[in-house]
Amino acid sequence: MITEENKQGLFFMHSGDASQPYRYTVGTWGSKFLTELRDHKQFYGIRCPKCKKVYVPVRQVCGPCFTEMTELVPVSAEGKIVSYTILRFQFLDPETGERKPIPYGYGIFRLDGADTNFQHFIAVPEDESRLFIGARVRAVFREERRGSLRDILHFELVAD
Numbered sequence: 001m002i003t004e005e006n007k008q009g010l011f012f013m014h015s016g017d018a019s020q021p022y023r024y025t026v027g028t029w030g031s032k033f034l035t036e037l038r039d040h041k042q043f044y045g046i047r048c049p050k051c052k053k054v055y056v057p058v059r060q061v062c063g064p065c066f067t068e069m070t071e072l073v074p075v076s077a078e079g080k081i082v083s084y085t086i087l088r089f090q091f092l093d094p095e096t097g098e099r100k101p102i103p104y105g106y107g108i109f110r111l112d113g114a115d116t117n118f119q120h121f122i123a124v125p126e127d128e129s130r131l132f133i134g135a136r137v138r139a140v141f142r143e144e145r146r147g148s149l150r151d152i153l154h155f156e157l158v159a160d
């Protein structure tokens with residue numbers, strides 16, 4: 001790790017030339033999940049044949065039942081806020097190396113048709129009181145999608 005100070009007296013730490021390459025598969029169901037997000041802006045869950053719980057994002061095995069899951073089911077790109085936070089302290093986004101504009105929100109959502117929660121960024125409205133647990137949200141997709149969770153720009157409140 002290397003530490004540098006800029007002209008404003010801010011210190012930056014970075015990896016220098018060190019790289020941390022990784023490459024792993026997201027699996028058959030994870031690939032289908034990302035393909036549908038990219039190509040059709042469609043969320044999919046996977047249903048346990050035993051307890052009928054629908055997992056989003058998808059996974060191969062239902063933990064409580066220890067049963068393999070193979071049934072993909074479409075779920076809505078809309079849902080409700082389970083929890084959220086608004087971040088007001090700026091920092092360097094580790095994914096982009098850029099300062100993340102503030103304030104920005106991060107939320108946990110329950111999509112309609114799912115039995116598990118999904119987390120992502122949430123757009124903070126000018127009137128922050130409109131954000132609350134139980135508020136309706138929907139996914140906003142990027143125009144150019146590449147098959148990753150970043151194909152979702154963020155979630156936003158559904159206008160009422």
Ligand SMILES: [Zn+2]
Binds near residue numbers: 048049050052064066
């Ligand atoms: Zn199960």
